Amino acid sequence: MAEIEDKLLTHIAALARLSLSKEEIPKFAHDLAEILKYAEALEQIDLEGVPPMSHATEGERFRPDEPRHELTRDDALRNAPDQEAGLFRVPQVLGG
Amino acid sequence: MSDLTSIGAAEIAALVKGKKTSAVEVIEAHISRIASKDSAIGVFLAHNTEAARDEARALDARIANGEDGGPLAGVPLAIKDVLHVLGLPTTCGSKILKGFKPPYEATVIRKLRQAGAIVMGKANMDEFAMGSSNENSAFGPVRNPWDVSRVPGGSSGGSAASVAAGFSPLALGSDTGGSIRQPAAFCGVVGLKPTYGRVSRYGLVAFASSLDQIGPMARSCEDAAIALSVIAGEDVHDATSSPRPVDDYVGALAQPTRGLRIGVPRGFLESGVEAGVMAEFDKTIAALERDGAEIVDVVLKNAPLAIATYYLVATAEASSNLARFDGVRYGLRVDSASARGSLKDMYGETRDQGFGPEVKRRIILGTFVLSSGYYDAYYLRAQKVRTLIRRDFDTAFASCDVIATPTTPSTAFKLGEKTANPLEMYLADVFTVPANLAGVPGISVPCGFSNGLPVGLQFVGPMFAEATLMRAGRAVERLFGPGHQRPVF
Numbered sequence: 308m309a310e311i312e313d314k315l316l317t318h319i320a321a322l323a324r325l326s327l328s329k330e331e332i333p334k335f336a337h338d339l340a341e342i343l344k345y346a347e348a349l350e351q352i353d354l355e356g357v358p359p360m361s362h363a364t365e366g367e368r369f370r371p372d373e374p375r376h377e378l379t380r381d382d383a384l385r386n387a388p389d390q391e392a393g394l395f396r397v398p399q400v401l402g403g
Numbered sequence: 404m405s406d407l408t409s410i411g412a413a414e415i416a417a418l419v420k421g422k423k424t425s426a427v428e429v430i431e432a433h434i435s436r437i438a439s440k441d442s443a444i445g446v447f448l449a450h451n452t453e454a455a456r457d458e459a460r461a462l463d464a465r466i467a468n469g470e471d472g473g474p475l476a477g478v479p480l481a482i483k484d485v486l487h488v489l490g491l492p493t494t495c496g497s498k499i500l501k502g503f504k505p506p507y508e509a510t511v512i513r514k515l516r517q518a519g520a521i522v523m524g525k526a527n528m529d530e531f532a533m534g535s536s537n538e539n540s541a542f543g544p545v546r547n548p549w550d551v552s553r554v555p556g557g558s559s560g561g562s563a564a565s566v567a568a569g570f571s572p573l574a575l576g577s578d579t580g581g582s583i584r585q586p587a588a589f590c591g592v593v594g595l596k597p598t599y600g601r602v603s604r605y606g607l608v609a610f611a612s613s614l615d616q617i618g619p620m621a622r623s624c625e626d627a628a629i630a631l632s633v634i635a636g637e638d639v640h641d642a643t644s645s646p647r648p649v650d651d652y653v654g655a656l657a658q659p660t661r662g663l664r665i666g667v668p669r670g671f672l673e674s675g676v677e678a679g680v681m682a683e684f685d686k687t688i689a690a691l692e693r694d695g696a697e698i699v700d701v702v703l704k705n706a707p708l709a710i711a712t713y714y715l716v717a718t719a720e721a722s723s724n725l726a727r728f729d730g731v732r733y734g735l736r737v738d739s740a741s742a743r744g745s746l747k748d749m750y751g752e753t754r755d756q757g758f759g760p761e762v763k764r765r766i767i768l769g770t771f772v773l774s775s776g777y778y779d780a781y782y783l784r785a786q787k788v789r790t791l792i793r794r795d796f797d798t799a800f801a802s803c804d805v806i807a808t809p810t811t812p813s814t815a816f817k818l819g820e821k822t823a824n825p826l827e828m829y830l831a832d833v834f835t836v837p838a839n840l841a842g843v844p845g846i847s848v849p850c851g852f853s854n855g856l857p858v859g860l861q862f863v864g865p866m867f868a869e870a871t872l873m874r875a876g877r878a879v880e881r882l883f884g885p886g887h888q889r890p891v892f
Contacts (some may be wrong), residue, residue, distance in 0.1 A: 319767055319774065320767060323722060323754075323766050324754055325751060325766065325767070326751030328755070335764060338764055339764075339768055341825075341826055342826060345826055346781065349708060349712065349715075349785060349788055352705070352788060358787070359783055359787050359790065360786055360787075360789040360840075361786060362612075363599040363793070363843075364599065364643050386503050386506070388730060389736065395731050397746050398746045
């Protein structure tokens with residue numbers, strides 16, 4: 308994975324919902340390749356039988372699944388860039 | 404008046420509670436120092452001046468009425484702008500949160516306020532806590548009070564600089580890979596990253612949820628210990644906060660240096676530490692040994708892999724966490740003519756224009772390592788190496804109480820020195836990142852100067868051993884005698 312092609316980078320940017328400019332694509336492709344090259348060090352390690360670690364907490368803790376109304380609708384909408392009738396308003400979803 | 408800005412949090416609280424000075428006087432002294440000096444440093448993104456005055460008056464009235472005032476009575480605070488404070492905007496150092504005012508308050512802020520502390524304002528930071536120099540802020544850099552041509556470190560650069568500059572004796576930062584400890588080292592202050600789960604993350608804007616912790620920055624271990632005592636503990640709003648009882652961190656400061664077993668991972672330290680930093684580190688370790696500490700050789704075999712592991716794990720989590728910034732519920736929305744009114748294009752344009760280059764770089768890397776076909780080779784592999792890094796710590800702590808390293812491989816570097824090469828910037832965190840991956844706590848304490856710039860020494864301890872870190876940190880403070888050396892700027 309020494310080279311990251313612009314096409315792959317464009318695909319990743321689309322997954323990440325980033326509309327990158329034409330200038331940004333080769334730059335980020337280069338940076339991504341550099342970092343992945345550095346990460347090749349991990350390929351030398353024997354990981355046979357080693358479990359993955361996702362967090363450092365001691366076991367799972369649960370609370371009752373009960374609704375807690377800590378934020379009013381008005382509070383939740385206060386920061387919205389656009390709203391209508393108590394809802395977040397967004398551009399057209401279908402056929403856009 | 405001016406010396407109210409040079410004394411510590413414990414002293415301020417004692418003066419205010421003992422009615423030797425008023426909270427109003429303390430706050431006014433800090434307001435005027437910030438007003439006259441912050442233009443040279445650039446700490447504050449938002450000021451809380453009028454509310455701080457009101458709170459100080461109310462506190463003085465309560466104390467006059469015979470109430471206690473709390474362990475941090477009248478203590479001014481700078482809050483990293485990644486934490487929600489009611490009444491102030493939260494920017495995360497980013498354009499994408501334009502205009503956002505949080506509808507709720509972080510648990511740590513609520514607790515600090517209950518303890519009598521007073522928020523002075525929001526401190527500048529690298530955008531979304533991604534950076535090691537504070538140069539990634541959308542609102543301009545912060546300068547190091549020891550040398551304004553140099554960076555304060557990052558990502559909690561504003562918080563560290565505030566404490567060093569006398570704008571507040573106490574600040575809160577967040578630490579995902581070293582973002583409290585590295586700037587603390589660069590600015591010559593104490594910075595603590597607690598054990599994962601020791602402090603509630605409710606009200607902290609998430610970067611990498613399995614690594615993030617909130618912690619105090621102060622001019623002494625005592626002040627950091629008092630602050631940690633206030634903010635630590637279980638919180639119903641954060642399921643990862645630990646129900647373990649909170650230890651007596653202040654009491655631990657009195658424990659002797661004698662008998663403390665300090666592990667030094669010499670093999671890990673071979674990876675490019677500046678000579679001046681290494682000299683101060685070695686001198687401090689030798690002095691601790693003279694004071695009765697036992698120095699033990701330990702091995703952290705996989706620690707040199709921590710940076711690579713971190714940039715796969717942390718970016719994966721960030722790419723997921725930062726998906727919420729999409730122009731729908733809060734912050735910036737870019738809906739230009741070229742977006743043709745479609746939702747998908749609005750997302751893409753908002754995020755491209757709202758995020759800065761380092762944040763985009765990390766979202767791209769994180770999205771890549773989680774994407775189909777690459778997940779096993781990168782993300783899963785990194786999670787397994789993370790297990791090995793944790794096991795190294797568990798093994799090492801069988802023979803020592805704390806592990807000591809320099810906090811950073813160099814002292815504070817010049818603004819612009821490392822911005823061209825992202826990977827080189829990442830290596831500034833080589834000694835701090837392993838603790839985040841393992842979940843264990845770490846503290847940086849000032850241990851000397853190299854060419855006039857502060858050097859930090861880091862102690863890392865076992866899970867929930869913050870009291871031992873306080874004992875070790877105090878042992879270093881004892882070597883330098885009382886009083887805090889202060890920068891002149």
